[in-house]
Amino acid sequence: MGMKNNKTGLxxxxxxxxxxxxxxxxxxxxxxxxxxxxxxxxxxxxxxxELEFWSFWGSGPRRDTIEAxxxxxxxxxxxxxxxxxYQPWGDIWTKALAAIAxxxxxxxxxxxxxxxxxxxxxxxxxxxxxxxxxxxxxGEFYPQLWETVLFEDEAYAVPFxxxxxxxxxxxxxxxxxxLDPDSPPxxxxxxEEMARALDQESGExxxxxxxxxxxxxxxxxxxxxxxGGTSWFDEEGNVAINTPEKVDxxxxxxxxxxxxxxxxxxQYEAEFGSGVxxxxxxxxxxxxxxxxxxxxxxxxxAPDDFRFGVAPLPEREEGSGNWSWGGGFVLEIPENTSHPxxxxxxxxxxxxxxxxxRFGMNSFDIMANVExxxxxxxxxxxxxxxxxxxxxxxxxxxxxxxxxVPLNAPDYLSLVNTxxxxxxxxxKTAEEALEDAQNSVENLVEQHQ
Numbered sequence: 317m318g319m320k321n322n323k324t325g326l327x328x329x330x331x332x333x334x335x336x337x338x339x340x341x342x343x344x345x346x347x348x349x350x351x352x353x354x355x356x357x358x359x360x361x362x363x364x365x366e367l368e369f370w371s372f373w374g375s376g377p378r379r380d381t382i383e384a385x386x387x388x389x390x391x392x393x394x395x396x397x398x399x400x401x402y403q404p405w406g407d408i409w410t411k412a413l414a415a416i417a418x419x420x421x422x423x424x425x426x427x428x429x430x431x432x433x434x435x436x437x438x439x440x441x442x443x444x445x446x447x448x449x450x451x452x453x454x455g456e457f458y459p460q461l462w463e464t465v466l467f468e469d470e471a472y473a474v475p476f477x478x479x480x481x482x483x484x485x486x487x488x489x490x491x492x493x494x495l496d497p498d499s500p501p502x503x504x505x506x507x508e509e510m511a512r513a514l515d516q517e518s519g520e521x522x523x524x525x526x527x528x529x530x531x532x533x534x535x536x537x538x539x540x541x542x543x544g545g546t547s548w549f550d551e552e553g554n555v556a557i558n559t560p561e562k563v564d565x566x567x568x569x570x571x572x573x574x575x576x577x578x579x580x581x582x583q584y585e586a587e588f589g590s591g592v593x594x595x596x597x598x599x600x601x602x603x604x605x606x607x608x609x610x611x612x613x614x615x616x617x618a619p620d621d622f623r624f625g626v627a628p629l630p631e632r633e634e635g636s637g638n639w640s641w642g643g644g645f646v647l648e649i650p651e652n653t654s655h656p657x658x659x660x661x662x663x664x665x666x667x668x669x670x671x672x673x674r675f676g677m678n679s680f681d682i683m684a685n686v687e688x689x690x691x692x693x694x695x696x697x698x699x700x701x702x703x704x705x706x707x708x709x710x711x712x713x714x715x716x717x718x719x720x721v722p723l724n725a726p727d728y729l730s731l732v733n734t735x736x737x738x739x740x741x742x743x744k745t746a747e748e749a750l751e752d753a754q755n756s757v758e759n760l761v762e763q764h765q
Contacts, residue, residue: 364397365658367423370412372405381678389665396658398424412650416440421650423659427473429464429644430720436467437723442649445470447660456669457684460718465646474667475684477675478644479607480709480716481537483630484614487623489514489524489602500603500627504568507603507630514602525584526602528576529569531595533605533629535736537641539565540717542632545639547719548732548757555725555761557732558747558754565632566739566746573740591617596624605629608712611705612680624701626708628715642716644684682709689713724764731756 369386373379379402386398401422403411409428415421427435435441448454448471454462461475483500490497493513501507511526529538540547542565543556550556573581588595590613595601597618614624628638647666649659665671672688673695675681680702683689692698693706722728732753739749 473646
């Protein structure tokens with residue numbers, strides 16, 4: 317499924333400068349350099365154009381890697397210098413809005429993939445279509461990721477990385493329960509059957525819980541898994557919350573809660589933590605639905621002898637599809653910045669196959685570039701488990717749904733989640749909750765017509 321990537325020598329530089337897994341932090345560039353007076357080109361005095369790049373990668377391999385990549389870009393580019401500016405996760409987008417309104421926005425910023433259209437519609441992002449028309453890059457990325465950056469059929473961002481929800485399972489627990497570790501559950505019925513085999517009760521408590529669907533994966537994922545990959549809105553933009561398949565999925569989740577007991581679930585959730593307190597690492601939970609990037613947590617915190625496998629989310633029934641959900645981030649140029657042409661050149665560098673592969677190799681992120689992920693799955697410098705993760709990601713993304721926020725229902729999720737919470741609190745049946753959610757969101761859509 318590899319796709320040809322037409323790159324300049326600039327993009328190929330990453331392959332020549334790639335370093336081992338964990339890179340040392342490098343300089344950010346000169347933050348005191350004077351801006352050029354001629355937007356989009358080298359200054360009259362021969363000074364370089366200076367770009368400011370914002371992201372929330374503030375520590376660890378991601379920051380080390382992005383700083384090293386930027387340093388390489390700066391050293392080999394005669395006309396552009398990039399300064400990296402870290403902004404904390406909770407602040408970056410609030411600060412970006414204020415900076416855009418104040419006319420001092422960064423030149424390039426990492427933004428959420430599901431809200432590109434909101435920013436395009438609000439004139440907060442630069443239309444990139446003129447640049448893309450010169451070299452069609454859409455085929456380099458997973459199709460559903462590229463679809464998210466389009467507003468009125470024109471691109472306002474370029475995908476950078478993504479994720480997908482999968483099933484992690486404990487190989488030792490499988491063997492101890494007499495289950496084949498090479499045959500994880502393929503359907504919901506098999507998932508329940510294997511969970512019962514993995515359950516270990518001790519009096520009124522549990523030494524091991526086979527599986528609980530709400531731990532780290534929400535009802536939105538299981539309902540689209542059950543409904544052929546259709547999220548709360550269908551492909552035509554119609555509200556699709558109260559469908560028979562989604563009602564069945566919510567009832568299925570409620571049955572799991574009834575089996576273990578609401579108080580038991582609440583008690584164990586309160587004890588969950590990170591590191592050795594992680595319930596999957598500690599052995600409390602034998603199978604766990606998770607974002608595939610959970611691998612980084614296992615790599616950093618699990619014992620060396622901890623053995624696990626990864627599989628697609630089981631399908632509701634044979635043939636219904638292993639549908640999953642994903643998110644991710646894009647690279648955008650805020651509206652009215654001074655150097656869009658140079659900013660786009662930097663974006664193309666960051667999203668080229670070689671640089672994407674380099675970033676993924678060090679961060680273990682799932683990259684937006686298809687060829688980069690395929691190369692990572694085959695990269696012998698990575699251990700077998702890392703290769704397994706990238707191979708699974710590439711496979712799983714074929715049935716992973718991205719759910720951009722509709723322009724006519726910006727706050728719909730809070731309405732849906734309120735009703736789903738009511739079902740789990742025993743206040744409504746699954747059908748009542750989804751019917752009320754359907755009505756609430758339809759009313760919201762009508763208000764934004």
